[in-house]
Amino acid sequence: MAQKILVVDDEAVLVETIAYNLEQSGYQVVTVADGSSALEAAHSETPDLIILDIMLPGIDGLEVCRQLRREQQTATTPIIMLTAKGDEIDKVVGLEVGADDYVTKPFGRRELLARVRALLRRAVLPSAQSVRVEDEEKNGSGKKAQPADTRSQRLLVAGPLSIDLAGRRINCRGQDMELQPKQFELLTYLVRNRGTVLTRDQLLHNVWGYDYAGDTRTVDVHVRWLREKLEEDPANPKLIQTVRGVGYVFRWDKAS
Known part of the structure; x- marks a missing residue:
């Protein structure tokens, strides 16, 4: 149809x-x-x-x-x-x-x-190549990684955040919520590249597409929306952090 x-x-x-x-x-x-x-x-x-x-x-x-x-x-x-x-x-x-x-x-x-x-x-179209991102505190357990099951192939997990790639839903600190398409794509890309500082141009290219004619303020607006939904204190974000003069990085510190 x-x-x-x-x-x-x-x-x-x-x-x-x-x-x-x-x-x-x-x-x-x-x-x-x-x-x-x-x-x-x-x-x-x-x-x-x-x-x-x-x-x-x-x-x-x-x-x-x-x-x-x-x-x-x-x-x-x-x-x-x-x-x-x-x-x-x-x-x-x-x-x-x-x-x-x-x-x-x-x-x-x-x-x-x-x-x-x-x-x-x-x-x-949810990603067909989804990978599970485990909590940092679960890494280093010494256990051999097991083959991913159907659930793990469609789920990204990082700290308090769980992203259902197939259902395009997220859960943060036990609260289910829906995101607009671009917000979902941006968050997924940030989580997949957790710990890597991404420039605004990189985010525009990889989330909005190489032919997107917008400017980097588009990224800033969407990051602010994500912070309002995900952060306990959006004014002092712990998950999506700003790297001044460069861009953004998704981090999860258990102590935070």
Whole structure:
């Protein structure tokens, strides 16, 4: 069955062009022209991805995104924001309210399709090469490693954090929670590279993709979101630490 994409924009010609290109690429497309209709369609149509313009009549795109992220049904649906403005603040605010990516108008057909494919791929395909990361305090026990079972192949464990790769869920300090697609990918990448300092450019390249046109503030916004969900004290993070002038590193110290 074709994946369904909801396109929300009040520019009729642009919507027709986007819909045509998506349909030619094999997607099913639903279109609406205002914020209220977008909220209704997001629930009734259950799209696999939403392309959402910021400037909409009635409820604007930012508020639509906020509301979708508050509701369980749409909390993790990938969202690409469209903006006609060159002001970087629009892009940052879009990420702050929960968008996974953004495209600035005018944009090319290939650029939009590449971003759509990348988000859908990350949303529906769990890693087939998942490895279990054991707690540091369990290492060095002298016991011979046993072959990984099905559960261990789909689970990353580091300190108080457990990541279910197949179910795309996490548990931190006994609390189950869901992450937006990009947050999940970023956290998984950080945990897989635990103890290694990763630059913002490395994170952009490996999590958002080599063709991503955003800047490093995208990484900072998503790290802040992760800290708010995972850290006991987000202002003094123990898991995702900043290495000044370089980037970020995931660490787990039992004493912390």
